[in-house]
Amino acid sequence: MKISDLFLVTLKDIYFAERQLLKALPKMAKAARSDALRTAFTDHGEQTQGQVERLQRVFEILGKRPAGQTCEAILGLVQECEELLAEAPTPSAVRDAGLIACGQAVEHYEMARYVSLIAWAKLQKQDEIASLLRANLAEEVAADDLLTEVGETSVHADARADA
């Protein structure tokens, strides 16, 4: 196994994950009770479309066809989110707090993947690829920070009142 093989398999993993999120984020937005949370998920859904396009550009630079590889971790994270909505069928501040936690778990997964991919791109002196991946990483970090902020400003006080 070469570092380029490890890079490609991990690229396919995050490409699969981002495409899963393209489908999951609109559902999370629809489920949100807080306007701020709905907006955060909707905006990040649009951002995710741009991230998928950056990943397609990375495949193109490598001369490979964009292809996903099933990522059990992201399927598990999306499933946890669906379980939350099944267990709490009615919109509430507590359910929003759970949706924020689901979103942040996804962001952290993506951050970890991008950190690894960027390190390996740099090793291979693939500056353009590293730059594309850094753009995605910066958006994931910002999305995670925004979810923390939405929790503090728009969700948690109401969730406590429901306790």
Added chain:
Amino acid sequence: MKISDLFLVTLKDIYFAERQLLKALPKMAKAARSDALRTAFTDHGEQTQGQVERLQRVFEILGKRPAGQTCEAILGLVQECEELLAEAPTPSAVRDAGLIACGQAVEHYEMARYVSLIAWAKLQKQDEIASLLRANLAEEVAADDLLTEVGETSVHADARADA
């Protein structure tokens, strides 16, 4: 659903995850080629035992029996690590780079969970619980930083040579 319900289900999720890692980390240590990486996984395995004990203390404070709840995300992350070892059966610097990525994905998952749990413990004015969870979070952040450092100092140069 109350915030205390959301807290308990997420506590059971991370308890399951930490106990899975107690089993996975010795295998990851055994698979590592780099001495520094093997030591990092071994030390974090011992740390994880202490984290499990802190979580048991959290259950105790809540008057609940410690119990895990299957966490598909961590099962997926552990499975990705097993697939890496199956695809690269021989120890190498590239395989070590992949093991570091697996380890960092796990650390990030745990960080996200602890960040949520700490926010909810604070909401419920559960200071002792928040303090126990903050101790676990600090160890996950340090473990993630150490894996980055081990990659940079002990693995990546060799992995490039294998490219």
